[in-house]
Amino acid sequence: MNVPLHYQTAAGLSRKLAENEVSSEELVRAVIERTRTVDADVGAFLSWNEEDALAQARASDKRREEGKTLGPLDGIPVGIKDILAVKGQPLTCASKMLENFVSPYDATCIEKLKNGGAVLWGRLNMDEFAMGSSTENSSFKTTSNPWDTTRIPGGSSGGSAACVAAGEAVLSLGSDTGGSVRQPAALCGVVGMKPTYGLVSRYGLVAFASSLDQIGPVAHTVEDAALLLRQIAGHDVRDSTSYKTEVPDYPVEMRNRKGPWKLGVPREYFGEGLDPEVERAVQSAIDFYRNEGCEIVDVSLPHTDYAVATYYIIATAEASSNLARYDGVRYTHRSSATKDAIDLYFQSRAEGFGQEVKRRIILGTYVLSSGYYDAYYLRAQKVRTLIRNDFMKAYETVDALITPTSPSPAFKKGEKTADPLAMYLSDIYTIGANLAGLPGISVPCGFSRNKLPIGLQVIGKPFAEADLFAIAARFEEAHGYAKMHPVLPGNASAVDHPV
Amino acid sequence: MEYEAVIGLEVHVQIKTESKMFSRVMAGYGEEPNTLTDPVVLGLPGTLPVMNKKAIDQIIKTGLMLGCRIAPVCKWDRKNYFYPDNPKNYQISQYDQPICIAGQVEIELPGATRNLMGEHKWVELTRIHLEEDVGKLNHFEADSLVDYNRAGTPLMEIVTEPVMHSGAEAFAYLTALRQIMVQGGISDCDMEKGQLRCDANISVRPVGETTLGIKVELKNLNSITGVKNGIDYEIKRQIQALKENEAPLIQETRRWNAEGNFTSPMRTKEMAHDYRYFPDPDLMPIRVDSEWLESLGAELPELPFDKQRRYFEAYNLPYTITSVLVPDRPLCDYFEAAVREYDKPQAIANWITNDLLRELSANGLSLKDCRIAPAHVAQLVKLVDGGVISSNIAKEVFIHMFASGDSPEEIVEKKGLKQSSDTGELSAFCAEVIEGNPRSVADFKQGKENAINFLKGQVMKRTRGKANPNVVDQLLRKELEKL
Numbered sequence: 001m002n003v004p005l006h007y008q009t010a011a012g013l014s015r016k017l018a019e020n021e022v023s024s025e026e027l028v029r030a031v032i033e034r035t036r037t038v039d040a041d042v043g044a045f046l047s048w049n050e051e052d053a054l055a056q057a058r059a060s061d062k063r064r065e066e067g068k069t070l071g072p073l074d075g076i077p078v079g080i081k082d083i084l085a086v087k088g089q090p091l092t093c094a095s096k097m098l099e100n101f102v103s104p105y106d107a108t109c110i111e112k113l114k115n116g117g118a119v120l121w122g123r124l125n126m127d128e129f130a131m132g133s134s135t136e137n138s139s140f141k142t143t144s145n146p147w148d149t150t151r152i153p154g155g156s157s158g159g160s161a162a163c164v165a166a167g168e169a170v171l172s173l174g175s176d177t178g179g180s181v182r183q184p185a186a187l188c189g190v191v192g193m194k195p196t197y198g199l200v201s202r203y204g205l206v207a208f209a210s211s212l213d214q215i216g217p218v219a220h221t222v223e224d225a226a227l228l229l230r231q232i233a234g235h236d237v238r239d240s241t242s243y244k245t246e247v248p249d250y251p252v253e254m255r256n257r258k259g260p261w262k263l264g265v266p267r268e269y270f271g272e273g274l275d276p277e278v279e280r281a282v283q284s285a286i287d288f289y290r291n292e293g294c295e296i297v298d299v300s301l302p303h304t305d306y307a308v309a310t311y312y313i314i315a316t317a318e319a320s321s322n323l324a325r326y327d328g329v330r331y332t333h334r335s336s337a338t339k340d341a342i343d344l345y346f347q348s349r350a351e352g353f354g355q356e357v358k359r360r361i362i363l364g365t366y367v368l369s370s371g372y373y374d375a376y377y378l379r380a381q382k383v384r385t386l387i388r389n390d391f392m393k394a395y396e397t398v399d400a401l402i403t404p405t406s407p408s409p410a411f412k413k414g415e416k417t418a419d420p421l422a423m424y425l426s427d428i429y430t431i432g433a434n435l436a437g438l439p440g441i442s443v444p445c446g447f448s449r450n451k452l453p454i455g456l457q458v459i460g461k462p463f464a465e466a467d468l469f470a471i472a473a474r475f476e477e478a479h480g481y482a483k484m485h486p487v488l489p490g491n492a493s494a495v496d497h498p499v
Numbered sequence: 500m501e502y503e504a505v506i507g508l509e510v511h512v513q514i515k516t517e518s519k520m521f522s523r524v525m526a527g528y529g530e531e532p533n534t535l536t537d538p539v540v541l542g543l544p545g546t547l548p549v550m551n552k553k554a555i556d557q558i559i560k561t562g563l564m565l566g567c568r569i570a571p572v573c574k575w576d577r578k579n580y581f582y583p584d585n586p587k588n589y590q591i592s593q594y595d596q597p598i599c600i601a602g603q604v605e606i607e608l609p610g611a612t613r614n615l616m617g618e619h620k621w622v623e624l625t626r627i628h629l630e631e632d633v634g635k636l637n638h639f640e641a642d643s644l645v646d647y648n649r650a651g652t653p654l655m656e657i658v659t660e661p662v663m664h665s666g667a668e669a670f671a672y673l674t675a676l677r678q679i680m681v682q683g684g685i686s687d688c689d690m691e692k693g694q695l696r697c698d699a700n701i702s703v704r705p706v707g708e709t710t711l712g713i714k715v716e717l718k719n720l721n722s723i724t725g726v727k728n729g730i731d732y733e734i735k736r737q738i739q740a741l742k743e744n745e746a747p748l749i750q751e752t753r754r755w756n757a758e759g760n761f762t763s764p765m766r767t768k769e770m771a772h773d774y775r776y777f778p779d780p781d782l783m784p785i786r787v788d789s790e791w792l793e794s795l796g797a798e799l800p801e802l803p804f805d806k807q808r809r810y811f812e813a814y815n816l817p818y819t820i821t822s823v824l825v826p827d828r829p830l831c832d833y834f835e836a837a838v839r840e841y842d843k844p845q846a847i848a849n850w851i852t853n854d855l856l857r858e859l860s861a862n863g864l865s866l867k868d869c870r871i872a873p874a875h876v877a878q879l880v881k882l883v884d885g886g887v888i889s890s891n892i893a894k895e896v897f898i899h900m901f902a903s904g905d906s907p908e909e910i911v912e913k914k915g916l917k918q919s920s921d922t923g924e925l926s927a928f929c930a931e932v933i934e935g936n937p938r939s940v941a942d943f944k945q946g947k948e949n950a951i952n953f954l955k956g957q958v959m960k961r962t963r964g965k966a967n968p969n970v971v972d973q974l975l976r977k978e979l980e981k982l
Contacts, residue, residue: 084545085544085545091544091545093544098544101544103543103544103545104538104543105538105543107545202545202547203545203546203547204545204546205545206544206545207544207545207547207781209780210780210781211780237549238547238549239547239549240547240548240549240550240781240782240783241547241780241781241782241783317777318780320579320775321577321579321589321775321777324579324581324587324588324589325542325544325586325587325588326544327581327588329583329645330541330542330586331541331543341583341643345581365775368579368775368777369773369775370773370775373775373777377777
C-alpha cells in the first residue's frame with residue numbers, strides 16, 4: 001500500500017532521504033501541498049512560510065549531496081507550536097497581545113533542531129498562552145479535530161496534534177504544562193509525550209507555569225517521538241532548571257529494553273467521569289500487556305483527587321507573574337486610548353488578553369496575595385509534594401503506570417466553553433505527571449463508536465523515557481493504529497484509511 | 500519634653516561585576532540608552548535568568564567583612580509589581596531567606612576638633628540580600644522614556660536596625676560603609692552614578708520611651724551630605740509637629756528637596772504594595788558550604804578601622820595622619836611599602852600626607868600616576884636621618900623626585916646637594932657672619948636666643964643651604980661663647 005509522503009514516518013523518510021529515494025524538497029513540497037489542501041478545514045496553522053521552508057529543504061539537499069548531513073532529522077519538516085521562539089518568525093502564542101511580535105532569538109530546542117538540519121514548518125495554533133484544553137481559547141482561529149471537524153482537537157497544543165494527524169507535517173513540537181501535548185495527541189490519534197521536567201531546556205519556551213512547563217514531541221510513531229526527543233533534550237546553561245544528565249540514544253535504547261514490565265494501574269484513574277468507551281479501550285490495552293507477560297499491579301495514588309485544584313493554584317500563580325511582562329510598554333500590543341501609565345497597563349492588557357487568560361491571571365494573583373498565600377499557594381505546594389510522593393511510592397513496586405490519557409474522546413466545539421471547571425477536568429489524568437515532574441506518553445489505543453481516537457497513557461519514573469518508549473512501542477507494534485489516518489474533506493488521495 | 504530620633508537606613512549598593520546579575524550582557528554606566536540589553540534583560544517572551552556567581556561571591560565577602568551570618572541555604576523570590584522600569588514587572592530578589600543575616604558596621608563620629616578622633620560606635624545590621632536593579636525612567640514634558648541599561652545590574656540591599664539617632668551618625672555610617680565597599684573591591688559606591696542609594700526611616704519618641712514612633716520613609720537622598728541634612732531636617736520637623744500638636748504625624752513617604760532644604764510628602768498613586776512574593780521557579784536555591792566560605796574568607800582585606808588601630812599601635816601614628824591615610828587604601832599600601840624599606844613610619848607618613856598629597860593635588864594627578872616609588876620616600880628619610888642632607892634640602896629633593904621619578908640619591912648626587920658638615924669651611928663662614936653682624940651678636944649676648952637664628956640663616960645662605968644646621972648651630976655657639 002502506497003503511503004503518501006506526508007503520512008510517512010520520520011524514521012522511514014530519513015532512510016529514504018539517505019538513499020536518495022526522495023529529496024527533502026519533494027518531501028517538503030508534499031507537506032506544503034497537503035497543508036494547502038486541508039488546512040482550510042483543519043486550521044492547525046496560524047501562519048506558514050513556503051519560501052522559507054523550501055529554502056531550508058534545498059539547503060538540506062545540498063548538505064546531503066556534499067555528504068554533510070546533520071543527522072536523521074535533516075530535511076524532515078517539523079511543525080512548531082506558536083509558543084517556541086524562532087528567530088525572525090512570529091511568536092504570537094495565539095494572543096492579540098503578541099499579534100505583531102517577531103522573535104529576535106531562537107529557543108534552545110529550535111537551535112538543536114536547526115543543528116540537526118530539520119525543516120521548521122509554520123506556526124501552529126494553540127490555546128492562548130497555553131491556557132486551555134481545546135484550542136478554543138486561541139484569539140485568532142479555531143482548530144478542528146481532523147477525525148471530525150465539528151470537534152475540538154484538544155489543547156493547548158491542538159495545532160501540533162492536528163497538523164501531524166492531518167499529514168501537514170511529519171513531526172511537530174508542542175508544550176505540555178497540564179497535559180497539553182498528551183491530551184491533544186490522544187484526541188487526534190497520534191503519539192505525544194512530555195519529558196521529565198528538566199530534560200528539555202525551557203529557554204525560548206514562552207512561560208506559562210515555570211515549574212510545570214515542558215516541550216514535547218508529537219509524531220505518528222513512538223520511534224519518531226524518540227528521534228525528535230533525542231534531538232531536543234539535554235542540559236542547557238541558559239535554563240537553570242535544566243538537568244545535568246547524559247541524553248540516552250532513545251531510538252536505540254528503546255529497542256534494547258524488552259520487558260516484561262511491572263505496570264501499575266492506579267485505581268483513582270478509573271472511577272467517576274471516565275467515558276466507558278475509553279475505559280474499555282484502556283482495559284483492553286492492559287489485557288494486552290498482561291498477555292505479553294507483564295505483571296499488572298493494582299496501585300493507589302491517594303491524593304489524585306487534589307491534583308486539579310493543586311495544579312490550578314500553582315499554575316495560575318506562576319502564570320500571573322510570568323504574564324506580567326505583557327504590559328504595552330516594550331513589545332506587546334499597546335492600547336491607543338490611554339491617559340497615563342497605569343491606564344496604559346489596564347487598557348493594553350484588557351485588549352490584549354482573552355477571557356481564559358484573564359481568568360487565570362486573576363486567580364493566580366489572588367492565591368499569591370497577602371492573607372491568602374498560606375492558605376492557597378503554600379498549601380498547594382505541600383500537597384504537590386504529597387502527590388509526587390504517591391507516584392514515587394508506587395514506583396517502588398512497578399516500573400510504570402498505565403492510565404487513560406483523556407477522560408473522553410474529543411468533545412464538540414463549544415461543548416465545554418460555558419463551564420471552565422468542566423474544561424479543567426479534561427486534564428485530570430495528565431496533570432499528575434506535570435505536578436510530579438514525571439515523563440508521560442500517549443499512544444493511540446482504539447476508537448470510539450463514532451470513530452474518535454482514544455489514547456493510552458504511560459507514566460514513567462524520572463528520566464526513564466527510554467523505558468516509556470519501549471513500553472509504548474510494544475503496544476504500538478502489535479496494533480495498527482499508527483497507520484490509521486483521518487479522511488479529510490478536499491483530500492485527493494484515496495490512501496487515507498478510514499477507520 | 501525631650502525627644503530623640505530613631506533612624507534606620509536602607510542602602511542599595513551596586514556590585515562591581517562584568518556582567519549583569521541574571522544575564523551575560525555587560526553591566527555598565529553612561530552608555531547609549533538601551534544598548535546594555537539582551538532578551539533576558541528586556542524580559543522578552545521565553546527568556547530565563549541565570550545566576551552570576553561573581554555577584555554572589557561579592558555579597559558573601561561583604562557579609563564576612565561585616566560580621567554577618569552567611570545563610571547555608573538561601574533562595575530567590577519574585578517581588579511582583581508593575582512599573583515601566585521593571586522589565587518583567589517582577590524583580591528577582593530575596594524575601595524571607597536573605598543570604599546574609601545580622602552583622603554590624605563600625606562607625607566613627609566627628610571628634611571635638613578636626614584633629615581629635617571622635618567616638619566609635621557599632622551600627623547593627625538586620626540583613627543583606629541580593630537582587631537585580633531596575634531600569635531608569637527619564638521624564639520629559641509630554642512623555643517619559645525608559646533606559647534599561649541599568650536593569651539587571653546586581654544590587655545588594657543592606658538594612659540596618661533602627662539604631663542611629665542623628666544625621667551625623669547616618670553620615671558616619673555611610674562613610675564607613677563606602678570605605679569598606681571600595682577598599683574591598685565590592686563597589687565603587689559613586690552616588691552620582693547610582694552605585695550607592697540610600698533611603699532613611701525616621702521616627703521620633705520621647706527620651707526614655709522604648710516603643711518606636713510613627714515612621715517616615717525619606718527618599719531622594721542623593722549624596723551622603725544630603726542624607727545627613729535630610730535626616731536632621733526631618734527630625735526637627737517631626738519633633739516640632741509633635742510639640743505643636745499640629746496634624747498628627749502619619750506613616751508616609753517623603754521626599755528630600757536638597758535645593759530648598761525641606762521634605763515634602765511624595766505624591767504616590769500606589770496604594771500599599773502587596774508584592775505577592777513567591778519563590779522564583781526559574782532559579783535553584785544557593786547552598787554556601789564551608790569550602791566556599793573559606794576560599795572567599797582568604798581574600799578579605801583588612802577593615803579600615805582595624806587598620807587605623809594597627810597604625811596607632813604598631814606605628815604610633817597620630818590621628819591627624821591616620822585620618823588621611825586610612826580612607827585611602829592605595830595610599831596605605833604605598834605607605835606600608837615604604838616602611839618595609841626603612842622602619843621610620845612617622846617620618847614617612849609625614850612626607851606622604853603632606854608633601855606627596857600636596858604635589859599630586861597641585862598637578863591634578865592621582866596616586867597611580869605618581870612617579871615616586873615608595874622605596875624612594877624611604878630612602879629620602881634615610882638620607883636625612885644620616886645627615887647626608889638637611890631637612891630643608893630634602894624638601895627640594897622631593898620636588899625633583901616627583902618631577903623626574905629619580906631616586907633621592909641620584910638627585911642629591913647630580914645636583915650636588917650633600918649637606919656640608921665640613922667644620923673647617925663652616926667655621927670660616929661662622930667667623931665671617933659673626934664679624935659682619937655685630938648687632939645680632941650683641942642681641943644674642945644679651946640673652947635673645949632667637950638672634951642666633953639670623954646668624955644661622957646667614958651661614959646657610961653662604962652655603963646655599965647645604966650646611967648641616969646642627970653643626971652650624973654648634974659652631975656659632977662655640978664662637979659666640981668666646982666673645
